[in-house]
Amino acid sequence: MKIKRLLLENIRSYKNEELTFKSGISLLSGDIGSGKTTTLLAIEFALFGLVKGKVTSDSVLRHGKNKGRVILEFELNNKEYTIKRTLSRSSNSSNSIKQESGTLITDGAEESLTPQELRARIVEILGYPSEFVSKSPAIIYRYTVYTPQEDMKLILFESPDTRLETIRKIFNIDKYKTIKNNISLYLKELNARIRENKAKTEDIDSLKQDVENMTEQKKLLSEKIKELKNKIELKDSEVRDLNSKISKLDERILEQTALKQKIVICKTKISSFNSQKESLNKQLISIDEKLKDKPEDTKLDLKDLKSRLEVFEKRRQEIINRKNDFQQKKAILKSRINDLTKLISDINELDKCPVCKQDVPNIHKQKISSQEKEKIASLEQKKARINELIPQLIQKQDSSEKSIKELQDSINQVGIDKLKIDSYNEKLKRKKEILDELKNIDSCLEQEQTRFEKFTNSLDSNLMALYDNTKDSFKQEQQALKELELALASNNKELEIKQENIAALDKQIDNKKQILKNIEKQKTLRDWLDTFFIGLMQTMERYVLNSILTEFNESFKDWFDMLIEDETISVRLDDSFSPLIEQNGHDTFIQNLSGGEKTSVALAYRLSLNKVINDFVSNIQTKGLLILDEPTDGFSSNQLDKLRDVLMQVEADQIIIVSHEQKLESYADQIVYIAKEHHVSSVV
Numbered sequence: 001m002k003i004k005r006l007l008l009e010n011i012r013s014y015k016n017e018e019l020t021f022k023s024g025i026s027l028l029s030g031d032i033g034s035g036k037t038t039t040l041l042a043i044e045f046a047l048f049g050l051v052k053g054k055v056t057s058d059s060v061l062r063h064g065k066n067k068g069r070v071i072l073e074f075e076l077n078n079k080e081y082t083i084k085r086t087l088s089r090s091s092n093s094s095n096s097i098k099q100e101s102g103t104l105i106t107d108g109a110e111e112s113l114t115p116q117e118l119r120a121r122i123v124e125i126l127g128y129p130s131e132f133v134s135k136s137p138a139i140i141y142r143y144t145v146y147t148p149q150e151d152m153k154l155i156l157f158e159s160p161d162t163r164l165e166t167i168r169k170i171f172n173i174d175k176y177k178t179i180k181n182n183i184s185l186y187l188k189e190l191n192a193r194i195r196e197n198k199a200k201t202e203d204i205d206s207l208k209q210d211v212e213n214m215t216e217q218k219k220l221l222s223e224k225i226k227e228l229k230n231k232i233e234l235k236d237s238e239v240r241d242l243n244s245k246i247s248k249l250d251e252r253i254l255e256q257t258a259l260k261q262k263i264v265i266c267k268t269k270i271s272s273f274n275s276q277k278e279s280l281n282k283q284l285i286s287i288d289e290k291l292k293d294k295p296e297d298t299k300l301d302l303k304d305l306k307s308r309l310e311v312f313e314k315r316r317q318e319i320i321n322r323k324n325d326f327q328q329k330k331a332i333l334k335s336r337i338n339d340l341t342k343l344i345s346d347i348n349e350l351d352k353c354p355v356c357k358q359d360v361p362n363i364h365k366q367k368i369s370s371q372e373k374e375k376i377a378s379l380e381q382k383k384a385r386i387n388e389l390i391p392q393l394i395q396k397q398d399s400s401e402k403s404i405k406e407l408q409d410s411i412n413q414v415g416i417d418k419l420k421i422d423s424y425n426e427k428l429k430r431k432k433e434i435l436d437e438l439k440n441i442d443s444c445l446e447q448e449q450t451r452f453e454k455f456t457n458s459l460d461s462n463l464m465a466l467y468d469n470t471k472d473s474f475k476q477e478q479q480a481l482k483e484l485e486l487a488l489a490s491n492n493k494e495l496e497i498k499q500e501n502i503a504a505l506d507k508q509i510d511n512k513k514q515i516l517k518n519i520e521k522q523k524t525l526r527d528w529l530d531t532f533f534i535g536l537m538q539t540m541e542r543y544v545l546n547s548i549l550t551e552f553n554e555s556f557k558d559w560f561d562m563l564i565e566d567e568t569i570s571v572r573l574d575d576s577f578s579p580l581i582e583q584n585g586h587d588t589f590i591q592n593l594s595g596g597e598k599t600s601v602a603l604a605y606r607l608s609l610n611k612v613i614n615d616f617v618s619n620i621q622t623k624g625l626l627i628l629d630e631p632t633d634g635f636s637s638n639q640l641d642k643l644r645d646v647l648m649q650v651e652a653d654q655i656i657i658v659s660h661e662q663k664l665e666s667y668a669d670q671i672v673y674i675a676k677e678h679h680v681s682s683v684v
Contacts, residue, residue: 001126001625002075002654003043010068011045011060012038013681024669025647025655029662034674035681036658040146040627046072046083047122047141049099049115057097061087076125076621079107083122085115127619129172143170144613144620146627147606156590156602160576167577170609171548171616176541183529183537190526197519201512211505214498221495228488235481242474247363249467254367256463261371309404316400323393326386333383340376344369549573552612559604562649563642564597571601579605595634603631607650624653632661640664 003021008014013035028036045055061068066089073082082105090096102118104111113121120133128140142151158166168174347365352358553573560571569583579601581588590601606628614623632640640663647655647667657664665671673684 001622003072003625003656004075005071005073006039006042006046007069007071008039008042009070010062010065011042011070012062013676013679014038014042015062015680017682019672019683021654021656021672022670023654025657025667026670026672027664027668028656028658028672028674029665030660030674031676032660034676036660036674037148037629038681039674040148040629040656040658042070043072043627044141044146046070046085047126048119049085049102057087057099061089061097065089066091081106081125083118085118125621127617127621129617139166139169140613140617140620141622143606143609144617145610145622145625146629148629156579156598156605160574160578163578164576167545167548170613171544173541173544173548176537176544180534180537183534187526187529190522190529194519194522194526197515197522201515201519204509204512204516207505207509207512211502211509214502214505218495218498218502221491221498225488225491225495228484228491232481232484232488235477235484239474239477239481242470242477245470246467246474247361249463249470250361250364251367252463253467254364254371258367258371258374309408312400312404316397316404319393319397319400323390323397326390326393330383330386330390333379333386337376337379337383340372340379344372347372545575548612548616549575549577551615552577552608555608555611556604559607559646560600562646563600563604563639565642569597571604596636596639599632599634600639603628603646606631607646611651623651625656626650626652626654627656627658629658630660631657632659632664635661637663643667 002023005021006019008017008019010016019039028039030036041055041060044051045060048055050057050060068087069084071082071084073080075081082103084103084105086100086102087097088100090098099115101112101114104113104118104121123130123133126141142148165174168177347360347368350360350365353360556573556579557571569581571582572580574580579590581590581593581601583592590598593601610626614620632643635643640661643664644667657668674681675684676682
């Protein structure tokens, strides 16, 4: 890294000044307080911005000014970089100063970045470890490139623990301590988890016992369920037997009811036929009387023939009326047949009795259907009979029509009385035939009625009582069956709950077993971290520190021997990187040394630290740059001469020295004179 130009605007004692730097040794010379160290502070601010406790806003911005700016140009790995940082004072408060967004120009490519983003980019460009973005990147810069004079002496006089902690930070070894601290915290958390998990598994034996108890209860429930199923099977068989008995009794009751209905029908038919017989007997008597009044050989006059014609016309009308009556009856029979057919269909679809609301057995429906079918068959017979009679009546009507026509033709003919008598005789004959037919039907119906009544009387008079008792027994057994089924359902539900509880407990036990396995894993991890990993981190830390200490110690002694050629005094480092002084064979304290000797120790320590950091932090890109702030405080003329040899041994392409010693001007390749007048610093 090579610094080329530095521009200061309202930075401390500078108003507007530009400094340029060359390769080799550059000396910033001037009186004490002229503003030499401000340039070094400005370079650090340009690189990293404000650094808490190191580079603060009130220590950078010029008093009384609202804005300040630093522009730094440097070259690194054949690339040109320009950094611009700005400070502004708040208009609301003179004490409030903030950083504004900065600018980074890389080979002409410009990007605007927040102060934090710009710091991260510079850390990346300089090759510093990335973790120093969140830490203070200035710490590695101050011990490799630039260390203020007071900071260098401070590290020599601070406590060993503080010094060792600083060394850890510089070399990023504090990560081992951070790891150990984090592991210790994690171990505490791990032990807490183990205790917590142990508490979670304390009841595992109790849960196992609960599972055993529930399993035994489940076994007893299964046996009880099996017993209930057997009882239900027996009770169901008893219920089916009773239902079968009820069905048979239903059949017998239906038969008895059907027979009673048939008796009523027979009685009705007998009564109807008796009425018809009486009517026919009256007609026969009337015809007989008419025949008696009209001898066969009597010749009828015209008046009688007309009267006879009227009789035939009446007869024809009666036949027509009777035919219409039969047709009407036929329609009634057809309607009745349709009603009975629908009744059979409705009964077959009927599930519950509309009166008693009880289930209608299929056998009962079949019996009623059978009964109604018998009625339909009877009605069909009547219908068939009517169908047979209607043609006869039509034939009779035709015959009457014919007779009427013949009477009309025979009115003027002789023998009309004889024809009328023949007609009466024919009519009488037909009436007698019908009467005989009715008597035969009446006789058959009386026989059927006698048979039905005889069969009905043979039925069990206690049938209904038996039916009711059987029905009551059926209901009782059915209720007992329901109670058994409810008990079975209850036990099945209880068994299901037991099974669910056992499954839940098994799941809990499995979870707790897994927790126990996790506890073993956690213990193994805890023991490994506690006994091995932490020790490994300590070993690694000791190894790295020892490696650094070995090289540091050798370099420290070499630089000190170059600065002070006195065999009576020697230096070395202890395990805390503290300088140990031996003078005239005795250990002494650094406070007992002269001013020049103290400065020599500090400079040797500073140069050794620079070398070791550059060697151990391999990617660092600031190895070619070294800035020394008043490195010769208290030096004698002889020690100033020794400094030339030291500077020749330093592996750096660019060395910037701040000093008021004029003798150093002879060592420099470039001299920048800085003077201060009226509180304003400027390059002379």
